[in-house]
Amino acid sequence: MTEATRQEESRLFVSQMVESAIRIGLIVLLVAWCLDIVRPFWAPIVWGIIIAVAAYPGYARLCGIFGGRRIAAAVAFILIALISLIVPAILLSGTLVEGARNLVAGLDTGTIGVPPPPPGVGEWPLIGDWLQPLWEQASSNLSAALIDLAPQLQAAGKWLLSAAAGAGLGILQFFFAIIISGLIMINAESAQHIAYAIARRLAGAPGKAYAELAEATVRSVTRGILGVALIQSTLAGLGFLAVGVPAAGLWALLSLLLGVLQLGVFLVVVPIVIYVFFNADTLTAVLFLVWSLFVTNIDNVLRPLLLGRGVAVPMAVVFIGAFGGFLSSGIIGLFVGAVVLVLSYKLFLAWLGEVALPGREEQVPEVPKIGL
Numbered sequence: 001m002t003e004a005t006r007q008e009e010s011r012l013f014v015s016q017m018v019e020s021a022i023r024i025g026l027i028v029l030l031v032a033w034c035l036d037i038v039r040p041f042w043a044p045i046v047w048g049i050i051i052a053v054a055a056y057p058g059y060a061r062l063c064g065i066f067g068g069r070r071i072a073a074a075v076a077f078i079l080i081a082l083i084s085l086i087v088p089a090i091l092l093s094g095t096l097v098e099g100a101r102n103l104v105a106g107l108d109t110g111t112i113g114v115p116p117p118p119p120g121v122g123e124w125p126l127i128g129d130w131l132q133p134l135w136e137q138a139s140s141n142l143s144a145a146l147i148d149l150a151p152q153l154q155a156a157g158k159w160l161l162s163a164a165a166g167a168g169l170g171i172l173q174f175f176f177a178i179i180i181s182g183l184i185m186i187n188a189e190s191a192q193h194i195a196y197a198i199a200r201r202l203a204g205a206p207g208k209a210y211a212e213l214a215e216a217t218v219r220s221v222t223r224g225i226l227g228v229a230l231i232q233s234t235l236a237g238l239g240f241l242a243v244g245v246p247a248a249g250l251w252a253l254l255s256l257l258l259g260v261l262q263l264g265v266f267l268v269v270v271p272i273v274i275y276v277f278f279n280a281d282t283l284t285a286v287l288f289l290v291w292s293l294f295v296t297n298i299d300n301v302l303r304p305l306l307l308g309r310g311v312a313v314p315m316a317v318v319f320i321g322a323f324g325g326f327l328s329s330g331i332i333g334l335f336v337g338a339v340v341l342v343l344s345y346k347l348f349l350a351w352l353g354e355v356a357l358p359g360r361e362e363q364v365p366e367v368p369k370i371g372l
Contacts, residue, residue, distance in 0.1 A: 233255040260318070
């Protein structure tokens with residue numbers, strides 16, 4: 001090979017490298033620009049996609065009811081979703097902000113305390129013997145404990161107030177997410193084709209199987225974990241509102257958080273039931289108790305029906321995803337974070353070969369037993 005040929009190849013290589021660098025730079029710039037443009041709408045867009053995937057079977061049934069008219073079915077779905085989700089949120093949002101503001105004011109002034117137990121608490125069956133001394137101790141020593149923990153409690157209270165103040169933004173994001181989900185479901189075939197094409201580009205031949213696994217995971221988690229928690233917290237919050245519990249929206253938000261984190265809404269409902277028995281008439285308290293028993297046990301019926309198969313994940317994954325999403329993006333992040341982290345976890349296990357892809361169940365290898 002002559003010197004001139006080597007120089008020509010070197011110049012060609014440099015030219016190709018420069019051209020490739022320019023192309024990659026332009027692509028990166030375009031992607032970064034697009035992400036910056038859609039950044040304010042990122043959470044509702046992702047949540048709208050999740051809702052569309054989760055609710056598509058119901059939308060398909062609505063299409064059958066409306067004789068195959070997709071737009072009419074989408075409009076009906078949007079109206080049902082808005083009435084089911086937005087109306088209770090609007091009813092509870094006022095007490096949410098008011099309750100958080102009062103809590104922060106009490107922490108700042110040190111006026112929060114626990115009143116002494118009423119007479120007869122010690123005579124309650126089963127719990128009276130240990131509840132009365134515990135209640136008396138809290139009412140006499142809580143002030144000192146709050147003084148010692150005042151800086152931490154004030155910081156937590158301010159964070160809670162900011163989260164409550166963002167409830168209006170969360171409702172607006174839910175509104176846009178539901179609209180987006182309706183538009184996606186109208187064009188479901190095109191959206192599915194694009195999703196499969198992207199999956200094949202990323203994963204090759206198994207791409208469609210990965211996309212189907214993602215679809216099943218999103219649908220099951222959204223229904224079985226997030227849907228159940230949302231139903232429970234909404235019903236609990238409406239019950240709090242009906243019996244006049246102060247800061248009903250705040251306790252409903254806490255119930256939603258605990259429900260998504262799989263800790264159970266009973267941690268909020270039980271103390272409020274006790275409060276209602278001491279501050280409402282007997283009939284109201286008994287009716288609220290019956291309602292609370294129904295709300296706290298409804299997950300035992302709904303979760304097996306809605307969760308589906310193949311979505312067994314450690315609760316730590318759900319906890320981190322939900323709580324991290326809530327801290328970073330507010331109420332809507334509570335849902336998006338849980339779904340995204342669980343989905344990532346399932347896809348990672350499928351990539352490792354620890355989870356069978358749809359139609360490829362034989363791929364999961366059997367771990368050989370090692371004898372000692």
